[in-house]
Ligand SMILES: Cc1cc2nc3c(=O)[nH]c(=O)nc-3n(C[C@H](O)[C@H](O)[C@H](O)COP(=O)(O)OP(=O)(O)OC[C@H]3O[C@@H](n4cnc5c(N)ncnc54)[C@H](O)[C@@H]3O)c2cc1C
């Protein structure tokens with residue numbers, strides 16, 4: 001297993017609060033969200049019909065932070081990647097380790113969280 | 118023979134007691150004397166009448182049919198000025214005499230008029246009766262300078278009412294802080310800040326020396342030498358019991374008429390109830406204890422002497438939206454053996470303080486958020502031991518599921534404090550009367566008809582209990598921010614909230630969702646006429662990139678083509694752009710313009726630049742287009758110049774947002790080639806005049822538009838359309854099309870509020886429209902000043918070099 005390496009992506013100023021921004025990363029389309037206290041990175045593809053999650057609105061379902069797919073309003077939990085409204089047992093969105101350090105957003109080279117787990 | 122019961126005072130206490138007497142077996146012949154000429158009304162809601170929230174008819178408690186149906190003689194407009202206990206008669210100022218067997222005194226109290234120099238000048242009022250409210254309404258308005266003397270409950274409610282009527286209001290308060298009988302210093306300061314943010318000036322430690330002016334009041338002079346301009350003064354310096362009549366009759370009177378626990382006075386056939394009474398040295402100024410008195414007295418007087426009145430825990434709630442205040446019990450924290458639990462959040466304006474002794478609640482103050490007052494009132498009344506709750510005294514554990522919060526309440530829990538309606542009584546009303554709406558509940562139990570603050574709790578109880586629960590028409594926007602849109606408009610305006618996040622933070626769950634955020638975005642825009650804090654994270658993607666997202670994640674581009682009129686040069690540019698960017702589909706739309714479909718997000722700003730045309734707003738809830746027919750320009754039948762008029766209409770309204778999309782059309786004659794009769798707003802030309810029609814639709818349903826008005830000139834036609842347009846913007850519910858809007862309000866009301874309104878009202882609509890228009894601009898100009906990575910994906914910086922995207926290095 002290769003040593004995980006954090007790669008600087010962009011200044012946090014480039015991610016407006018609660019708005020998605022997209023990124024091509026390791027051959028994938030990624031949606032980055034700045035949630036204020038943290039950033040999250042998920043694959044930019046709704047499990048339902050592949051809507052661009054990056055264009056969704058950050059919202060909440062009973063206190064859980066979600067993004068609402070702009071095409072058919074599926075609400076996806078940004079922590080688990082699961083579609084939680086309407087509740088389904090379908091596939092999850094892949095998510096990737098991300099963090100902010102000294103005002104810079106970092107992603108980890110290597111695998112997605114789902115694969116690493 | 119029937120016994121004659123005379124009641125002096127046709128107010129809340131007297132009539133409530135009579136209602137209770139009617140519930141017992143009795144053989145009284147009842148006569149009620151009242152010196153006000155009105156039937157019994159809800160005095161509490163006078164503040165709402167002054168604020169314009171309620172009409173006079175809305176606050177009637179017992180209409181004249183009630184008196185008739187119950188064989189009660191109502192002698193209204195008669196003032197009793199003498200009681201003769203020896204002969205058992207009462208005498209009115211007008212000279213009539215009535216004999217009684219039993220007498221009930223319910224004369225209430227009067228506003229205290231302190232002996233200030235000039236207090237008799239015209240324009241100086243008190244605030245106690247419906248007539249007072251009417252006088253104040255008649256004199257208040259924009260430009261009027263009003264001064265309210267007294268920063269207690271009554272004074273502040275009067276101040277807010279006057280301010281909502283347009284007055285410039287200053288409150289002068291003698292004490293060190295507002296509502297000093299109900300709040301500590303800190304609480305008073307928090308309240309002061311709230312009121313100031315609503316636009317009311319508050320001056321504490323202000324002692325009034327004189328009212329100046331010749332005849333009519335012109336100013337208020339303070340003892341420190343300052344003088345304030347004033348055209349209108351309301352003195353709210355407290356109340357004093359109307360007990361003089363009883364005193365001269367020889368009854369035992371202290372400050373109020375002395376009554377015992379059965380509400381008996383010192384004379385065996387005379388009883389008293391309400392604010393005119395004094396019990397154990399206690400005087401009264403709120404209805405809750407008065408209802409208790411009324412129930413006890415009804416038992417006593419009908420021969421069922423037994424229930425006793427035991428006094429009460431004072432509890433006060435300020436009825437000003439956006440300035441919540443609740444206070445109950447003894448809040449003094451300097452006493453021995455009491456503990457104080459406090460929360461202060463100056464940013465949100467929330468202050469909470471609990472006074473405990475031996476783990477029991479003795480007093481509570483809530484400012485800025487009084488939503489859980491019921492819990493505290495319950496603890497206070499029942500002396501609940503709070504040992505187990507110490508960890509979450511101020512923030513209760515969230516209810517586990519819907520309905521659980523009300524399920525947790527005991528049946529004896531008082532839901533409506535004003536009218537003393539318990540949870541059990543509400544459940545019984547549901548079961549025995551099939552109550553399933555709030556309106557029916559009000560009718561059957563009186564719950565929520567007092568100050569109205571328990572309406573939310575009643576709703577959730579109904580929802581949990583009533584099998585056929587029907588949601589009221591006024592629906593809350595969303596669970597994230599549980600207010601109706603009307604309330605939200607008022608909150609946004611009065612609390613001066615200019616951004617979606619602020620509204621969510623203060624009145625919602627802090628996050629919001631795709632349902633409420635676009636609606637709030639619309640509301641802050643309209644309320645502040647474009648002078649709001651635009652928050653793109655609260656907008657749907659279409660409004661973040663000014664294009665319509667398609668099912669494959671690409672976008673469509675529809676440039677504006679006013680009136681459907683174009684030029685060869687413009688068409689050439691569109692053709693070039695379509696080729697340059699490999700646009701997969703070019704389509705002439707139903708809206709007389711051209712759509713470029715399947716465009717990549719990152720190409721959007723470049724396409725706009727190459728086109729050099731304005732955004733057609735084909736992606737948003739806003740002004741779509743004005744379709745036109747050829748009209749008199751070329752058409753053989755044309756009577757009016759549809760093209761010029763349509764282009765001008767589009768120019769005046771474009772770039773603005775509306776509750777839902779708005780489509781317009783102008784046609785040159787009634788043949789209606791551009792289908793103006795099925796548009797949100799249509800102008801139909803005829804010989805020498807224009808018809809303006811509104812509320813049309815040709816979507817899933819077809820609705821023929823209603824005639825708004827017929828006018829002669831083109832300028833008048835454009836004005837009528839603008840009036841309706843702005844009226845819809847200000848009063849439409851977000852996502853309500855005009856065809857639902859006109860049906861909800863009714864065309865009579867729409868006409869009355871727009872084309873038939875006074876000049877001042879019309880000018881107001883046009884001015885606000887103009888202000889919004891001045892601040893609006895073509896959304897596509899954002900290409901010159903894009904936000905970071907608004908359109909293109911982030912490029913990972915090579916070698917870890919990270920740049921902040923700015924105007925200069927933006928990818929445009
Ligand atoms: C603006 C305002 C807001 C209020 N807000 C609240 C609130 O939020 N919560 C709350 O609990 N309470 C509130 N109150 C107080 C509440 O209205 C009173 O406690 C209640 O009305 C008292 O009832 P009552 O019958 O004793 O007196 P009243 O309702 O005043 O009735 C007495 C009646 O007797 C008549 N009368 C007096 N003398 C004579 C006479 N000699 N002959 C014939 N008729 C006579 C009077 O004209 C009057 O109509 C408010 C009061 C006002 C003015």
Ligand code: HEM
Pocket residue numbers: 665675706707708709710711712733734735736741742744780815816817818
């Ligand atoms: C999500 C679904 C829809 C989208 C994205 C959409 C989009 C659009 C757009 C962008 C236009 C404007 C074209 C322009 O501005 O030139 C338009 C026009 C129109 N749409 Fe839709 N539409 C939708 C649903 C509907 C539905 C359900 C109906 C009818 C039931 C409808 C009826 C019309 C009509 C009649 C026009 C022509 C406008 C006119 O001449 O009045 N649309 N639509």
Ligand code: SF4
Pocket residue numbers: 746747748749752753754755756759784785786787788789790791
């Ligand atoms: S509506 Fe009348 S004026 Fe306009 S094109 Fe048709 S026939 Fe001509």
